[in-house]
Amino acid sequence: MAVPRSPVRWALVLLVAGLVGVAAAGVLWWPGTSTEVRRTTATVVEPASCGGPDAYDRVEFKVGDETRTAKLDGCGHQENEAVEVVVPDDTGGDLVQAAASTPVGMPFGTRLAVLLVCLSGLAGGLYAYLLTRRSQPTASAGAA
Template identity: 50%
Template sequence: MAVRRSPVTWGLVLLVVALVGLGTAVAVWWPLSGAGERIRVTATVVKPASCGKKELDQVEVTVDGKVRTVPLDGCGHRERESVDVLLPADTSGDFTVQTAGAVSDAAPLSQRLETLMLCLSGLAGGFYVYLISKPVPRLISAG
Protein backbone atom coordinates (compact mmCIF):
# COMPACT_ATOMS: atom_id res chain seq x y z
CA MET A 1 0.00 0.00 0.00
CA ALA A 2 1.33 3.42 -0.95
CA VAL A 3 2.02 5.97 1.73
CA ARG A 4 -0.37 8.89 1.51
CA ARG A 5 1.04 12.37 1.78
CA SER A 6 -0.37 14.46 4.55
CA PRO A 7 -1.92 17.89 3.84
CA VAL A 8 1.10 19.50 5.51
CA THR A 9 3.45 17.89 2.97
CA TRP A 10 1.33 19.10 0.04
CA GLY A 11 1.22 22.54 1.59
CA LEU A 12 5.01 22.63 1.78
CA VAL A 13 5.31 21.46 -1.83
CA LEU A 14 2.92 24.20 -2.97
CA LEU A 15 4.79 26.77 -0.89
CA VAL A 16 8.09 25.83 -2.51
CA VAL A 17 6.54 25.97 -6.00
CA ALA A 18 5.04 29.39 -5.23
CA LEU A 19 8.35 30.74 -3.89
CA VAL A 20 10.25 29.47 -6.94
CA GLY A 21 7.65 31.08 -9.21
CA LEU A 22 7.94 34.36 -7.32
CA GLY A 23 11.73 34.18 -7.48
CA THR A 24 11.56 33.56 -11.22
CA ALA A 25 9.26 36.54 -11.73
CA VAL A 26 11.57 38.78 -9.70
CA ALA A 27 14.64 37.55 -11.62
CA VAL A 28 13.01 38.18 -14.98
CA TRP A 29 11.25 41.48 -14.43
CA TRP A 30 13.33 43.19 -11.76
CA PRO A 31 15.62 45.75 -13.41
CA LEU A 32 19.18 44.62 -12.91
CA SER A 33 21.56 47.43 -12.15
CA GLY A 34 24.57 48.03 -14.32
CA ALA A 35 26.55 49.35 -11.37
CA GLY A 36 30.17 49.90 -12.26
CA GLU A 37 29.62 49.44 -15.98
CA ARG A 38 28.64 52.91 -17.15
CA ILE A 39 28.57 56.31 -15.52
CA ARG A 40 26.12 59.02 -16.63
CA VAL A 41 27.67 62.49 -17.01
CA THR A 42 26.95 65.71 -18.89
CA ALA A 43 29.14 66.54 -21.88
CA THR A 44 29.42 69.67 -24.02
CA VAL A 45 29.62 69.48 -27.82
CA VAL A 46 32.78 71.25 -29.01
CA LYS A 47 32.85 70.15 -32.67
CA PRO A 48 29.57 69.17 -34.30
CA ALA A 49 29.52 66.83 -37.28
CA SER A 50 27.12 66.66 -40.18
CA CYS A 51 25.01 63.52 -40.32
CA GLY A 52 25.54 63.28 -44.08
CA LYS A 53 29.21 62.42 -43.59
CA LYS A 54 30.69 59.53 -41.66
CA GLU A 55 31.90 61.75 -38.83
CA LEU A 56 31.12 61.87 -35.12
CA ASP A 57 30.50 64.87 -32.90
CA GLN A 58 33.34 65.71 -30.53
CA VAL A 59 32.41 66.42 -26.91
CA GLU A 60 34.22 67.57 -23.80
CA VAL A 61 33.66 65.39 -20.78
CA THR A 62 35.21 65.44 -17.31
CA VAL A 63 36.83 62.09 -16.42
CA ASP A 64 38.62 61.75 -13.07
CA GLY A 65 38.89 65.53 -12.73
CA LYS A 66 40.39 66.00 -16.20
CA VAL A 67 38.55 67.49 -19.18
CA ARG A 68 38.89 65.21 -22.23
CA THR A 69 37.68 65.61 -25.79
CA VAL A 70 36.20 62.34 -27.03
CA PRO A 71 33.97 61.30 -29.93
CA LEU A 72 30.23 61.03 -29.35
CA ASP A 73 28.49 58.12 -31.06
CA GLY A 74 26.12 60.47 -32.86
CA CYS A 75 25.88 63.50 -35.07
CA GLY A 76 23.85 66.64 -35.70
CA HIS A 77 24.22 68.35 -32.33
CA ARG A 78 24.81 72.08 -32.01
CA GLU A 79 28.08 73.54 -30.77
CA ARG A 80 28.09 74.20 -26.97
CA GLU A 81 25.02 71.96 -26.56
CA SER A 82 24.88 69.94 -23.32
CA VAL A 83 24.30 66.22 -23.81
CA ASP A 84 23.89 63.48 -21.21
CA VAL A 85 26.30 60.67 -22.08
CA LEU A 86 27.35 57.32 -20.65
CA LEU A 87 31.04 56.75 -19.99
CA PRO A 88 32.36 53.22 -20.52
CA ALA A 89 33.87 51.29 -17.60
CA ASP A 90 37.42 51.69 -18.93
CA THR A 91 38.31 55.33 -19.59
CA SER A 92 42.11 54.90 -19.52
CA GLY A 93 42.67 54.91 -23.31
CA ASP A 94 40.69 56.15 -26.28
CA PHE A 95 36.95 55.62 -26.01
CA THR A 96 33.68 56.75 -27.54
CA VAL A 97 30.73 57.90 -25.44
CA GLN A 98 27.07 57.24 -26.20
CA THR A 99 24.09 59.45 -25.52
CA ALA A 100 22.32 58.33 -22.38
CA GLY A 101 18.93 58.03 -24.07
CA ALA A 102 20.24 55.71 -26.79
CA VAL A 103 21.32 52.90 -24.46
CA SER A 104 19.08 50.98 -22.07
CA ASP A 105 20.11 50.66 -18.44
CA ALA A 106 18.11 47.43 -18.01
CA ALA A 107 19.50 43.96 -18.55
CA PRO A 108 19.13 42.66 -22.09
CA LEU A 109 16.15 40.45 -22.84
CA SER A 110 18.40 37.49 -23.62
CA GLN A 111 19.91 37.64 -20.13
CA ARG A 112 16.45 37.74 -18.56
CA LEU A 113 15.30 34.78 -20.65
CA GLU A 114 18.42 32.82 -19.66
CA THR A 115 17.59 33.48 -16.01
CA LEU A 116 14.00 32.35 -16.57
CA MET A 117 15.12 29.13 -18.27
CA LEU A 118 17.59 28.42 -15.48
CA CYS A 119 14.87 28.82 -12.85
CA LEU A 120 12.42 26.67 -14.79
CA SER A 121 14.99 23.91 -15.34
CA GLY A 122 15.77 23.92 -11.62
CA LEU A 123 12.06 23.68 -10.85
CA ALA A 124 11.63 20.81 -13.32
CA GLY A 125 14.64 18.98 -11.86
CA GLY A 126 13.30 19.40 -8.33
CA PHE A 127 9.88 18.14 -9.40
CA TYR A 128 11.51 15.13 -11.11
CA VAL A 129 13.42 14.25 -7.92
CA TYR A 130 10.16 14.58 -5.98
CA LEU A 131 8.42 12.21 -8.40
CA ILE A 132 11.11 9.53 -8.32
CA SER A 133 11.31 9.66 -4.53
CA LYS A 134 7.65 8.64 -4.18
CA PRO A 135 7.10 4.94 -3.48
CA VAL A 136 5.83 3.05 -6.51
CA PRO A 137 2.47 1.32 -5.86
CA ARG A 138 2.42 -2.41 -6.52
CA LEU A 139 0.14 -3.30 -9.40
CA ILE A 140 0.61 -7.06 -9.23
CA SER A 141 -1.01 -8.73 -6.31
CA ALA A 142 0.68 -11.71 -4.71
CA GLY A 143 -1.40 -14.76 -4.81
Protein backbone atom coordinates in the same frame (compact mmCIF):
# COMPACT_ATOMS: atom_id res chain seq x y z
CA MET B 1 9.53 -8.34 -5.32
CA ALA B 2 10.69 -4.76 -5.77
CA VAL B 3 12.28 -2.92 -2.90
CA PRO B 4 10.35 0.31 -2.25
CA ARG B 5 12.36 3.50 -2.36
CA SER B 6 12.60 5.44 0.84
CA PRO B 7 11.34 9.03 1.10
CA VAL B 8 14.93 10.10 1.71
CA ARG B 9 15.92 8.97 -1.79
CA TRP B 10 13.29 10.99 -3.67
CA ALA B 11 13.97 13.98 -1.43
CA LEU B 12 17.65 13.69 -2.36
CA VAL B 13 16.73 13.62 -6.07
CA LEU B 14 14.58 16.73 -5.63
CA LEU B 15 17.34 18.45 -3.68
CA VAL B 16 19.97 17.73 -6.34
CA ALA B 17 17.65 18.85 -9.17
CA GLY B 18 16.81 22.04 -7.31
CA LEU B 19 20.46 22.82 -6.50
CA VAL B 20 21.48 22.27 -10.13
CA GLY B 21 18.71 24.65 -11.24
CA VAL B 22 19.74 27.29 -8.71
CA ALA B 23 23.44 26.92 -9.64
CA ALA B 24 22.66 27.29 -13.34
CA ALA B 25 20.53 30.37 -12.65
CA GLY B 26 23.32 31.82 -10.53
CA VAL B 27 25.84 31.29 -13.30
CA LEU B 28 23.55 33.02 -15.79
CA TRP B 29 22.74 35.86 -13.42
CA TRP B 30 26.35 36.49 -12.35
CA PRO B 31 27.53 39.76 -13.84
CA GLY B 32 30.22 39.51 -16.48
CA THR B 33 33.31 41.57 -16.56
CA SER B 34 32.32 45.10 -17.37
CA THR B 35 34.02 48.41 -17.05
CA GLU B 36 32.57 50.92 -14.67
CA VAL B 37 30.99 53.93 -16.33
CA ARG B 38 30.17 57.44 -15.22
CA ARG B 39 27.53 59.80 -16.55
CA THR B 40 28.51 63.37 -17.19
CA THR B 41 27.30 66.31 -19.22
CA ALA B 42 29.27 67.12 -22.35
CA THR B 43 29.08 70.11 -24.67
CA VAL B 44 29.11 69.67 -28.44
CA VAL B 45 32.06 71.66 -29.78
CA GLU B 46 32.09 70.40 -33.36
CA PRO B 47 28.86 69.01 -34.84
CA ALA B 48 29.01 66.50 -37.69
CA SER B 49 26.61 65.82 -40.51
CA CYS B 50 24.91 62.43 -40.28
CA GLY B 51 25.44 61.72 -44.00
CA GLY B 52 29.22 61.58 -43.98
CA PRO B 53 31.49 58.60 -43.31
CA ASP B 54 32.83 60.22 -40.13
CA ALA B 55 29.46 60.99 -38.54
CA TYR B 56 30.68 61.65 -35.00
CA ASP B 57 30.09 64.90 -33.15
CA ARG B 58 33.06 66.14 -31.15
CA VAL B 59 32.23 66.82 -27.49
CA GLU B 60 34.05 68.32 -24.54
CA PHE B 61 33.55 67.10 -20.95
CA LYS B 62 35.28 67.22 -17.58
CA VAL B 63 36.84 64.20 -15.87
CA GLY B 64 37.85 65.29 -12.40
CA ASP B 65 39.79 68.52 -12.89
CA GLU B 66 40.76 67.74 -16.48
CA THR B 67 38.81 68.79 -19.58
CA ARG B 68 38.76 66.16 -22.33
CA THR B 69 37.61 66.10 -25.93
CA ALA B 70 36.23 62.95 -27.55
CA LYS B 71 34.04 61.76 -30.38
CA LEU B 72 30.39 61.22 -29.51
CA ASP B 73 28.83 58.04 -30.83
CA GLY B 74 26.13 60.06 -32.57
CA CYS B 75 25.56 62.94 -34.92
CA GLY B 76 23.23 65.81 -35.74
CA HIS B 77 23.57 67.85 -32.57
CA GLN B 78 23.96 71.61 -32.57
CA GLU B 79 27.08 73.43 -31.48
CA ASN B 80 27.15 74.21 -27.72
CA GLU B 81 24.32 71.72 -27.10
CA ALA B 82 24.55 69.90 -23.77
CA VAL B 83 24.44 66.11 -24.11
CA GLU B 84 24.57 63.59 -21.29
CA VAL B 85 27.27 61.00 -22.05
CA VAL B 86 28.67 57.86 -20.48
CA VAL B 87 32.42 57.94 -19.88
CA PRO B 88 34.19 54.65 -19.08
CA ASP B 89 36.67 54.56 -16.19
CA ASP B 90 39.54 54.03 -18.59
CA THR B 91 39.23 57.44 -20.22
CA GLY B 92 42.03 56.71 -22.66
CA GLY B 93 39.49 56.03 -25.40
CA ASP B 94 38.51 58.68 -27.91
CA LEU B 95 34.84 57.64 -28.16
CA VAL B 96 32.01 58.29 -25.68
CA GLN B 97 28.45 57.08 -25.88
CA ALA B 98 25.23 59.02 -25.34
CA ALA B 99 23.71 58.14 -21.97
CA ALA B 100 20.26 57.66 -23.49
CA SER B 101 21.50 54.75 -25.63
CA THR B 102 23.23 52.72 -22.91
CA PRO B 103 21.35 49.80 -21.37
CA VAL B 104 20.47 49.97 -17.70
CA GLY B 105 20.43 46.78 -15.68
CA MET B 106 20.36 43.22 -16.89
CA PRO B 107 19.03 42.65 -20.41
CA PHE B 108 15.58 41.13 -20.76
CA GLY B 109 16.94 38.06 -22.58
CA THR B 110 19.20 37.18 -19.66
CA ARG B 111 16.43 37.57 -17.10
CA LEU B 112 14.19 35.37 -19.25
CA ALA B 113 16.92 32.73 -19.52
CA VAL B 114 17.38 32.68 -15.75
CA LEU B 115 13.65 32.29 -15.22
CA LEU B 116 13.42 29.45 -17.74
CA VAL B 117 16.38 27.61 -16.19
CA CYS B 118 14.79 27.84 -12.74
CA LEU B 119 11.48 26.60 -14.08
CA SER B 120 13.13 23.71 -15.91
CA GLY B 121 14.98 22.70 -12.74
CA LEU B 122 11.72 22.73 -10.83
CA ALA B 123 9.98 20.74 -13.56
CA GLY B 124 12.83 18.20 -13.63
CA GLY B 125 12.64 17.73 -9.89
CA LEU B 126 8.88 17.28 -10.04
CA TYR B 127 9.25 14.77 -12.88
CA ALA B 128 11.81 12.78 -10.86
CA TYR B 129 9.41 12.81 -7.91
CA LEU B 130 6.56 11.56 -10.07
CA LEU B 131 8.70 8.77 -11.53
CA THR B 132 9.71 7.55 -8.09
CA ARG B 133 6.11 7.66 -6.86
CA ARG B 134 4.93 5.71 -9.92
CA SER B 135 7.45 2.90 -9.45
CA GLN B 136 6.54 2.30 -5.80
CA PRO B 137 4.10 -0.57 -5.23
CA THR B 138 0.82 0.41 -3.64
CA ALA B 139 -0.64 -1.58 -0.78
CA SER B 140 -4.14 -2.85 -1.36
CA ALA B 141 -6.57 -2.41 1.48
CA GLY B 142 -8.66 -5.46 0.59
CA ALA B 143 -5.84 -8.04 0.84
CA ALA B 144 -6.63 -10.62 3.51
